[in-house]
Amino acid sequence: MEIACIIEENNKIIEYGLKPEHRIKYCRIVRRKINSRNRFYLQLILEGKPYQNPDNKIGFEEIGLDVGPSTIAIVGDTKAELKQFCSDLVPKQKEKRKLQRKMDRQRQANNPQNFNTNGTIKKGKKKWKKSNHYKKTSSNAAELDRKLAAHRKSLHGKDINEIMAMGTRIKTEKIPYKSWQKNFGKSVMVRAPSMFISGLKRKAENAGGSFNDFPTHTTKLSQVCHICGNTVKKPLSHRWHICCGIEMQRDLYSAFLSKCVNVNTGSLDIARARMLWPGLEPVLSAAISRVIQSANGWNCPASFGLEYRRQSGSPVKPEATVTEAVDAVIRDQIYEDESHREVI
Ligand SMILES: [Zn+2]
Structure with missing residues (x-):
């Protein structure tokens, strides 16, 4: 199965990550439930140092x-x-x-x-x-x-x-x-x-x-x-x-x-x-x-x-x-x- 993924444009972090010098080490698929619907994301684990936002100063x-x-x-x-x-x-x-x-x-x-009279859950297998x-x-x-x-x-x-x-x-x-x-x-x-x-x-x-x-x-x-x-x-x-x-x-x-x-x-x-x-x-x-x-x-x-x-x-x-x-x-x-x- 081949599925195209949507890559956000003008996203500095993604742009940096996808540079050729950052080799892909492995990929994983992540499922997130958003508004009770499944969304699937591809996570790439890359070689190199993570992106540093230039707006964030380092002291x-x-x-x-x-x-x-x-x-x-x-x-x-x-x-x-x-x-x-x-x-x-x-x-x-x-x-x-x-x-x-x-x-x-x-x-x-x-x-x-499935409940006992005192409100606790009964033991054993239940439906x-x-x-x-x-x-x-x-x-x-x-x-x-x-x-x-x-x-x-x-x-x-x-x-x-x-x-x-x-x-x-x-x-x-x-x-x-x-x-x-x-x-x-x-x-x-x-x-x-x-x-x-x-x-x-x-x-x-x-x-x-x-x-x-x-x-x-x-x-x-x-x-x-x-x-x-x-x-x-x-x-x-x-x-x-x-x-x-x-x-x-x-x-x-x-x-x-x-x-x-x-x-x-x-x-x-x-x-x-x-x-x-x-x-x-x-x-x-x-x-x-x-x-x-x-x-x-x-x-x-x-x-x-x-x-x-x-x-x-x-x-x-x-x-x-x-x-x-x-x-x-x-x-x-x-x-x-x-x-x-x-x-x-
Ligand atoms: Zn003292």
């Missing part, structure tokens, strides 16, 4: 990075940034859960013979009846899922480009994936932090930079103080690092410490941290001011812990992520046969 600073369940802190040499991590995905995720619950209800209504309503909901869920993945990809890409504009030598703590999964559930995992990190690593290395990550349990950056060197266990609800005259938003402070980790030993270089701190403290504080300004002084995401600043002395407000975590206990999907993922 030369050394970056300390802290990716939290809902925040991301970036500390360079002259600039720092504190922002929410993929928070735009949360409404879509909630919508998706609503659809999944609807599917559950429809499935149960169509197949009462499932799928009503047209159920199929409609299922295809809506699939479409939403696809949009969610595309949206996530674009948000990740934006954040990665922003980091790369500052620098491509990146240091960060490994994400404690298992513990996040346990403590925060799907509302956080929908942001796909591991996918974000591996994308960043790939792009930074392709741009001639480096990527170093170190296990949390050896560095304990979220608990250590670079002046006295003490490790203080802080629950996640403490959004500020306060010790030895330092008062800093926790994620930014952790990103700063990541920047000061010796990549050869994988441990914190305290002397370096002490040397860099006086120059970087105003940079970090400026990042906080920008967050407060952009949030108009109000509606500031609680996960930044900036509430603390405005009501000095009063207890820190419980952070949004905790509420989200409670909110996020979603049963494992039982829709394996309805797989919404793309198939390779």
Whole structure:
């Protein structure tokens, strides 16, 4: 069978990829369901370096990075940034859960013979009846899922480009994936932090930079103080690092410490941290001011812990992520046969 493929014209990425010096290593066919219709794409795996968008600048600073369940802190040499991590995905995720619950209800209504009186599914082999309503909901869920993945990809890409504009030598703590999964559930995992990190690593290395990550349990950056060197266990609800005259938003402070980790030993270089701190403290504080300004002084995401600043002395407000975590206990999907993922 021979099928002609449609090649988008004036697409710089495709034009670059199809240059003769980029030999085709192998091809794969990808199926995507778009509006419940199958679309087939040809993916070419090519030799050489990926296309660099000339609009995306590449910086030369050394970056300390802290990716939290809902925040991301970036500390360079002259600039720092504190922002929410993929928070735009949360409404879509909630919508998706609503659809999944609807599917559950429809499935149960169509197949009462497969359920026990307490609502659990009977064991053993079963036949499932799928009503047209159920199929409609299922295809809506699939479409939403696809949009969610595309949206996530674009948000990740934006954040990665922003980091790369500052620098491509990146240091960060490994994400404690298992513990996040346990403590925060799907509302956080929908942001796909591991996918974000591996994308960043790939792009930074392709741009001639480096990527170093170190296990949390050896560095304990979220608990250590670079002046006295003490490790203080802080629950996640403490959004500020306060010790030895330092008062800093926790994620930014952790990103700063990541920047000061010796990549050869994988441990914190305290002397370096002490040397860099006086120059970087105003940079970090400026990042906080920008967050407060952009949030108009109000509606500031609680996960930044900036509430603390405005009501000095009063207890820190419980952070949004905790509420989200409670909110996020979603049963494992039982829709394996309805797989919404793309198939390779
Ligand atoms: Zn201290």
